[in-house]
Amino acid sequence: MKSIDTVTANKTTYSILFIISFGHLINDMLQAVVPAVYPVIKDAYGLTFTQVGLITLTYQMTASILQPFVGYYTDKKPMPFSLIIGMTSTLAGLVAVSFASSFYQILAAVSLIGIGSSIFHPESSRVAHLAGGGSKGLAQSIFQVGGNAGSAIGPLLAALIVAPRGQHYIIWFALFALIGMFALSFIAKWYRNHIDERLARGAKSAGEVKSPLPSSRIVWAMVVLLILIFSKYFYMACMTSYYTFYLIDKFHVTVAQSQIYLFAFLASVAAGTIIGGPVGDRIGRKQVIWLSILGAAPFTLLLPHASLGLTVVLSILIGLIISSAFSAILVYATELVPGKVGLIAGLFFGLAFGMGGLGSAVLGKLADSTSLEYVFNVCAFLPLIGIMTILLPSTKKS
Template identity: 30%
Template structure:
């Protein structure tokens, strides 16, 4: 049973992040239903991410002090229930409340989830975080497809399925968590026995290099959240597809991550996380620029090119997922919960603050022009990656 504990945490991660993916996938429906502008749609994403971003480091800090792993179950339950309620509300304001609560649930889940997976990984933390990341990538990949299939066929009430799944996994986690924690303690002791010299060294925090890493996280987050929010709209408004195809495009974007997040973890263990982070940005930067130019191509090659670029961006994001988390946890070895709150939680949410700005630019000019403003963030991120140092050389 113990060998399945990491997969149980990963399953919870999948359900949690599938809830986070519902709102962007259904933006075209909400825009139509409530007569929203793209700026208002952006504020829905902001409501889903802003409070979560502020809470994430705080909850990570509390996690380091109090150690409450059952928050993993509580966060998943809150996200799932809030997502289900989106199908039953009747106003834009109520939708904002549900979006906010779903974001809070995410902020509760991620610090403790990443912290326990770090411990369960033992000496192979990259592989462990890669496994954990598969859950998030699967949720972001299949959540939009599932939500779109429900909302555009049986109706928005079908979102209650997310609530049912959340209740089941949260109950199981709550009951098994004492056993999971005990198993993590056994792994900690085994690692200390195998590496007594490393275990004897006092833990240190390298805030300078964590700050540099945060700049990279911010550049990635801004691009990731805006793409996550507006890809369905980009497909329907700029490429002329149906709303269902827009949801499918979001699924394609995250599907590549199911495989590449795990590969990124393995590559991080083998070559070091810094090299993989740099490779990610080198792929992401030109791909983002090319995506904004897709509507200018002829109809015959426009769609294949759009999907190819989308896969490249998805792969670039995915391979850096685990290395960023592991590097952050290594730089802040004394504050793993706080580091997880930044590298895992905030990296998925803080970029949503930019979504209303991009939405306003899209209303004023065009969506491709608005998305072009994201490219400079990646340039800054790539430059910052050159300043990172291997934690082993800092000791």
């Protein structure tokens, strides 16, 4: 079957980019509801930090393990309406979480949310790639900022809807899933028509597209990129899963206040994401990766020693800087391995979720045996791994 990824027009289809970004917003907002209500669930069921970490691990691992396989399959056989199927799985998971009455039922419910994410991300990333035309970095940033905005809005809505009323009110988020399914139906139709048009014009097969570098250097570059993803998302796991607990424990803020501070951090992540892609289009992907990961280190090292006000400011700066890397990393990887957008997106989104889940579980166990302040001190050193960017080879666009 001929690939639809390898021949893309220079024209950027902004309407499709904004709709798929909105779909990404809905998807990631619904996923963000789960960690946002951890304080409610932890108190209701008397969970330890280790169990909280296991909840994150479960839904992140179901998302991460399946994504590369979904991407690999859809590179060969695109499935436009799979986006709606993924949102349906997320919808089912949300309903199940709202009525769960035990730790194990919560694990089963969040696994459905993870499966929905694993189906959504590879195909939606391909849609952004196709709609981006000649501005791949910008397209990925628009797509990514939707997800990051959703991750920021999720905790805020959870603070307003769930925190004061209880777990069962999670079911109201099912309405957003239905809205997302409606929006994605337009994307699915455009995507299906786009496939037909590309095949009618006789696009090159993926096998005819050659990478700019020898295979040994590509493998090495991918290893370095995956290590960089590890450093970024292990630190992000620390912030998204335990930042609220850290603020409550160290500064004695309320649950609602901690959610607002988490929203400020996640909003800065969304802002940083929209900056990273177009800047990478202009100055090169490697330069953005350098500045994004290693550039966050001074602020992460200072954060555990700061007052409440400075902690909030530093968290915003960290989110703004560290979030600009992902779009650059993803586009850089697709330039190394042309014609495999689904596989690359599945691999990197999957690893991001996997590192988030693994990080949450490991850091939860560490927090139980030491303290949250100790966890934040240890994680502060993770962005220093960004020095490995020096090992990345150059492409004509990097």
